Amino acid sequence: MNTASGRHPVEGPAVPDLVRRLAATPVDLLDPRVHAPAALADLVELADGQPPRWNARVISQVDVLCGPQAPPVARVAALVAAWLVTAPVVRDSVVVRAALPGRLGDDPVVTAVEAMLTGPAMARRPHDWVQDPDGREEVARAFLVVLGLRGEGETAAESADRWLAVSTAERARLAGEIAVELRRAEELAARLAEQRAREAAARYTNH
Structure with a gap:
C-alpha cells in the first residue's frame, strides 16, 4: 500500500471528522465478549441499509479478523475499525473506495478493517483508539496512511509531519x-x- 510519505497522496476525509467518529464509538464495541462477526455485519447493514451479502471468501476473512479464534484485542480492534470506516464521511468517499485494495466481490468495510488491523494503528491498544485523544488522532491518521491519503485541507507535507508527530510506530x-x-x-x-x-x-x- 501507499503511505503518507508518498510524493502526492490524494486528499481524503478530514482528520477531525474521523476523530469525532472514534470518540463516539459505542461502548459495547469495546467489549471483547461481543460476538464480533455479528456486530461487524450489523455495522455494515446499518451503513448500507440492507444485510451484507458476503461470499464465502469474505466470511472466511471476517472469521480470521475477529472470529472466536482471534485474540480479544483483535476482535475489539476490528469492531472499532468497522465503526470508523462505516462513518458516512468515509463510506461515501469516492477516494477511499478507490484507495482500498481488494478483488471483485470483496466487502469494502471488511477490506478497510483488514487494512487497519495489519497497519500501524495496531501500535496502540484499541481502547486507546477511542478513549485517548492522542490515540484517536493517531488511528485517524493511520487509517489515511494505509490508504495513501492525506487529511482534507492538509498539504502532503503537513499530513506527513503530523503523522510523524503522533505515530507510536x-x-x-x-x-x-x-x-x-x-x-x-x-x-x-x-x-x-x-x-x-x-x-x-x-x-x-x-x-
Missing part, C-alpha cells in the same frame, strides 16, 4: 535508529581508545 522506529547509532558511536569510541592504548604502549616499548 514511527517514534519507536526512530528511537530504534537512534539506539543503533549510539551503539555504533560507542563501539567506534571503544575501538579508537583501544587503538590509542596500543599506540601508546608501542611508543613506550620502543624507548
